Amino acid sequence: MQRSFVIKRILYAIFIFFVVLTLNFFIPRLGVNDPAERYYPPQGNMSEIEYEIIKQVTREQYGFDVSTFKQYTNYVSGLLRFDLGNSFKADNPKVSDLIAERLPWTLVLSVSNLVISLSIGLIFGTVAAWKRGRWQDSLLLNLSTISVALPAFFIALILSFYFGFELELFPAYTNPNMVSQFDWSLDAIKVVFYNAALPIISMSIGGIIGYSQRTRNSVIAVTNEEFVLTARAKGLSQNKVLFKHTLRNAMLPIVTAVGMSLSGLIGGAVIIEQIFNWNGMGTLFLEANNTNDYPLMMGIMLFMSTIAILANLIVELTYSLLDPRITVGEKR
Amino acid sequence: MSIIKRISNRLIDILLSIWEFIKKLWRHPKGRVGLIMVLFLAFLAVFAPLIAPYDPYDVTQRAAKGLSPSWNHLLGTTITTGQDIFSMLIYGTRVSLLVGLVTGIAIAFLGAILGIIAGYVGGLADNTIMRIVDVMLVIPTLPLTIVITNLFGKSYFIIVLIFVVFGWTGLARVVRSLVLVLKNSNYVKASELAGGSRWHIMTKHILPGVSHLLIMNTALTCAGIMVAEAGLSFLGLGDPTAISWGKMLADAQSGGALLFGHWWWIMAPGIGIFIAVFSFMRIGLVMEEILNPRMKASSGIYKLFKTLNNTYIQEVFAKMDEGNEDLPKGEAL
Numbered sequence: 001m002q003r004s005f006v007i008k009r010i011l012y013a014i015f016i017f018f019v020v021l022t023l024n025f026f027i028p029r030l031g032v033n034d035p036a037e038r039y040y041p042p043q044g045n046m047s048e049i050e051y052e053i054i055k056q057v058t059r060e061q062y063g064f065d066v067s068t069f070k071q072y073t074n075y076v077s078g079l080l081r082f083d084l085g086n087s088f089k090a091d092n093p094k095v096s097d098l099i100a101e102r103l104p105w106t107l108v109l110s111v112s113n114l115v116i117s118l119s120i121g122l123i124f125g126t127v128a129a130w131k132r133g134r135w136q137d138s139l140l141l142n143l144s145t146i147s148v149a150l151p152a153f154f155i156a157l158i159l160s161f162y163f164g165f166e167l168e169l170f171p172a173y174t175n176p177n178m179v180s181q182f183d184w185s186l187d188a189i190k191v192v193f194y195n196a197a198l199p200i201i202s203m204s205i206g207g208i209i210g211y212s213q214r215t216r217n218s219v220i221a222v223t224n225e226e227f228v229l230t231a232r233a234k235g236l237s238q239n240k241v242l243f244k245h246t247l248r249n250a251m252l253p254i255v256t257a258v259g260m261s262l263s264g265l266i267g268g269a270v271i272i273e274q275i276f277n278w279n280g281m282g283t284l285f286l287e288a289n290n291t292n293d294y295p296l297m298m299g300i301m302l303f304m305s306t307i308a309i310l311a312n313l314i315v316e317l318t319y320s321l322l323d324p325r326i327t328v329g330e331k332r
Numbered sequence: 333m334s335i336i337k338r339i340s341n342r343l344i345d346i347l348l349s350i351w352e353f354i355k356k357l358w359r360h361p362k363g364r365v366g367l368i369m370v371l372f373l374a375f376l377a378v379f380a381p382l383i384a385p386y387d388p389y390d391v392t393q394r395a396a397k398g399l400s401p402s403w404n405h406l407l408g409t410t411i412t413t414g415q416d417i418f419s420m421l422i423y424g425t426r427v428s429l430l431v432g433l434v435t436g437i438a439i440a441f442l443g444a445i446l447g448i449i450a451g452y453v454g455g456l457a458d459n460t461i462m463r464i465v466d467v468m469l470v471i472p473t474l475p476l477t478i479v480i481t482n483l484f485g486k487s488y489f490i491i492v493l494i495f496v497v498f499g500w501t502g503l504a505r506v507v508r509s510l511v512l513v514l515k516n517s518n519y520v521k522a523s524e525l526a527g528g529s530r531w532h533i534m535t536k537h538i539l540p541g542v543s544h545l546l547i548m549n550t551a552l553t554c555a556g557i558m559v560a561e562a563g564l565s566f567l568g569l570g571d572p573t574a575i576s577w578g579k580m581l582a583d584a585q586s587g588g589a590l591l592f593g594h595w596w597w598i599m600a601p602g603i604g605i606f607i608a609v610f611s612f613m614r615i616g617l618v619m620e621e622i623l624n625p626r627m628k629a630s631s632g633i634y635k636l637f638k639t640l641n642n643t644y645i646q647e648v649f650a651k652m653d654e655g656n657e658d659l660p661k662g663e664a665l
Contacts, residue, residue, distance in 0.1 A: 019467050027476075030483060038483075145617075149609035151559045153566055154602040157581060161590045161598060172590065267472045271563055275585065286567070289478050297482075301475050308470040 006317060013313045020305045025075050028294045035064050035071075038294060039088075062295075084299035088291060095299035098284060103266070105179065106273070106280035108192060110265040112200045117207025118258060124208065125215025126247065132220060140212055147209040153271040156202035160275060163198060170197045173277045199276045203269060214257055218250040225249070252322055259315035263308035267300075342535050349543055356622050357615065363622070366614030373608055377425040384419035388575055391415060400594075407600050412587040420575050421600050427576035428608050431488055431561045435495045436554035440546045442500040447507025448534055448542070452515055458508075465501040473498050474563075481569045488571050491564055495557055503549050507542050514541045544623045551616030555609045562605050577601035 029035050036058040042051050059065045062085075063074055078085065084095035128140040164172025174195045182188050222228060223246055231245045270282035277283070281300060288296040357363035376383060385406075391413040399409040407417035450461040477494045484490055514520060520537050528536075564570060565578025580601040584590075589597040 016466055016470060020470060023467075023471070027479060028483070145610070145613065146606075149555070149559070149606045149613060150602075151562055151605060153563060154581065154598075154605065157585060157590070157598050157602070161595060165590050165593070263470070263472075267475060270474055271566060274567065285475055285478065289482055292482065297475070297479055301472060301479065304472040304475060305470050308472065312470065 005320060009313060009316055013309050017306065017309055020309070021076065021079065021302065022072075024298050024302045024305070025072055028298060029068075034059075036062070038292075039064075041292070079302075084302065085295040087288070087296040087299075088293040089296075095296050098296065099281070099300065099303055102279065102281050102284045105278065106266060106269065106282065108196055109199050109203065109269055109273070109278065109280065112193075112196065113203040113207055113269075114258070114261065114265065116200065116204045117211050118254075120204075120208045121211025122215050122254070124212035126219055126242070128212060128216040129219035129223065130242070137216070140209070140216060144209050144213045147206050150206075152202055152206055153275060155205055156199065156272050156275045159198050159202050171195050172198070174279065176279075179279050196278075199269070199272050199278055203272055211254070211257070214254060215250065218253045219246055222246050222250045252319075255322065256315055256319060259311060259318060262311035262314070263304070266307050267304045338531070338535075342539070345540075346543065349540075350547060353547055353619060353622075357618060360618050360622060362614060363618035366611045366618060369607065369611035370615065373425050373429055373611065376422050377429045380422050380426060384416075384422045386416035386419045388415055388419040388423045401596055407596050408594065410583065410587060410597065411589065411592060411594065412583065417580075417597055417600055420580055421577075421604055423575045424577040424580060424601060424604055425608070427488065427565070427570070427574055428558050428561060428605070431492055431495075432554040432558040432608070432612065435492050435499065435557045436550045438492070438496045439499040439503060439553050440550045442496060443503030443549070444507055444539070444542065444546050446500060447504035448511055448538055450504065451508040451511025452534055452538055453530070461504065462508075465505060468498055468501045471498075477564060478567070478569060486569055486572060488561075488574065491561065491570060495560065499553065499557070503546075503553070506545065506549075510542050510545060511538055514538055544619075548616050548619045548623065551612050551619060555612035555616065558605065558609050558612070577604045 028038050032038050034055065036055040039062060040054055040058045046054070063071060066074075082096055084099075086092040087095050087098055089098075124140060128137045131137055160172045163169045171194070175191070178188075178191055178195050182192070228241060228245050231241045236245075266281055267285075269278075269280065270285060272278070273280045273282035274286055285297065285300050287293070288300065354367070357367050396405070396409050397411060397414040399405050399414075401408045405416050405418065407421065409416055410420075446461050450458040473494070476498075477491065480494055481487075481490055514537070520533060523533050523537055561570070561576070562578035562581070565576040566582045568579070568582060570576055570579060578601070581598065584594070584597040584601070587597075589595070
């Protein structure tokens with residue numbers, strides 16, 4: 001990998017970050033002259049003088065009493081110290097603290113979803129590719145058409161109805177004590193996964209089918225390559241051809257797909273979290289929306305975008321490491 | 333020729349090619365099923381007031397709350413307000429189809445225009461468009477939609493606007509890479525040598541080359557957007573007064589359908605979403621099969637995943653498929 005390529009990509013990622021950050025700064029200021037009006041919208045029973053005073057207080061509290069440019073530089077310098085501002089919640093907790101508090105709970109869902117989807121998807125996909133054209137393959141084909149048309153939140157509602165309310169196997173709503181009483185003991189971890197079972201299953205059904213389909217296509221594409229034919233012609237065993245020559249080369253697009261899904265790890269489950277009342281980033285964002293908590297909303301947005309930028313960067317760099325043709329193409 | 337006449341001529345061309353596609357679709361057995369299903373949904377949407385047995389907006393039926401399915405109420409009534417679920421289901425077709433179709437068509441136009449400009453004109457235009465795409469790709473769409481509806485109020489107009497503003501990026505990239513190939517083809521070069529203007533070449537030679545992609549993409553985008561719209565309505569971001577399938581699901585969840593075992597209240601809108609999305613997908617996949625006979629139905633799905641999932645992967649896949657060196661991401665910063 002060329003060093004200039006890496007530096008270029010990193011600089012570009014920083015450039016994108018600044019564009020996103022600037023957009024993030026201006027979005028709550030859209031449509032109003034004074035951001036204080038956004039932060040404290042006028043109430044019906046308020047006289048004009050009262051509202052002026054309230055606006056003045058709001059301006060001072062959130063640093064809106066300086067010029068917009070100064071506000072922007074303050075915002076950027078705050079970000080360099082990882083300061084995303086303070087939320088409107090009681091006692092004005094820091095946005096970064098709130099995110100740090102909720103992030104692990106979202107990761108419980110999304111990381112287990114990724115692991116399950118990927119591992120089962122790889123197996124199913126390889127089987128379908130190996131039995132190409134037979135019933136295993138056509139089953140996968142039909143399932144993938146169906147799964148795109150069935151939104152995950154509908155699956156979640158059905159699961160919560162059947163397994164949560166009818167059979168009472170798993171909790172249909174997350175137990176609120178799960179978070180407050182969590183102490184890293186084995187029992188507490190068991191409780192977490194007991195509560196997370198339905199959300200994880202409803203998220204991973206689509207993921208399993210998606211990764212199976214990707215694996216299948218990738219494996220089939222590699223099977224048609226000449227080096228696989230050569231390996232067969234050399235008289236290698238089926239297993240050796242499959243694992244040593246086919247699968248290893250078929251992994252490249254899968255690695256990219258996994259890398260790109262990293263950005264979805266944080267914001268990918270808003271609706272599912274809401275259905276199961278899961279205590280994660282998605283519900284935090286919806287709470288912020290319901291209370292018009294702009295610093296918190298924009299903080300979460302910026303955090304998600306940053307993760308997406310980093311994931312993109314990592315994918316690009318890994319990919320150029322795995323496939324040197326990309327950096328060579330850069331030289332042209 | 334005035335510019336308006338030029339544009340209208342092109343529009344007529346586009347409509348004619350769409351009509352050709354519909355005829356081809358009708359001849360294909362699977363395509364015919366999809367087409368009939370979409371026409372049926374359109375029929376329901378247009379004539380909803382005549383078909384629906386009750387007024388779905390009538391929330392005053394206190395005596396008829398939470399009824400089970402019967403001949404009077406085919407799918408029962410809601411627990412909270414006693415609305416007839418079957419009538420709501422029929423009215424829900426309107427929002428889904430309208431949002432899906434309008435967004436799909438708008439994305440096709442925007443994606444085609446920007447993709448062709450980026451690919452054919454190149455230079456500064458290309459760079460600007462592709463940088464915008466890069467920024468768009470990292471902004472999380474769902475949270476942004478929530479923020480925008482918070483700022484400007486909840487309506488389907490805003491939802492469609494956001495879908496269009498964020499949806500064209502994938503199509504524009506695909507169109508651009510196809511245009512880069514077409515640009516080097518002999519007939520385009522011949523037209524350039526013959527002194528054809530940029531407008532002439534772009535509309536007369538490049539656009540027909542990418543139109544099949546656009547039409548197929550519109551069907552698949554409609555399907556994807558209908559799922560997304562249901563999700564947003566489920567979160568309560570749509571117009572609060574309209575009836576949509578996503579909102580019906582949210583009402584069912586908050587109204588105690590799960591608790592009281594009224595499974596039909598959940599299944600009805602869910603199956604509505606499924607049928608609508610499925611028929612549009614069917615059309616998109618069949619179109620692809622018609623356009624590219626070498627391709628079997630199986631790879632149609634593979635293409636679909638490429639369309640619905642992240643665009644970067646699409647490009648990597650496309651590059652792997654074609655052995656095309658022009659990987660847009662890897663070139664010039």
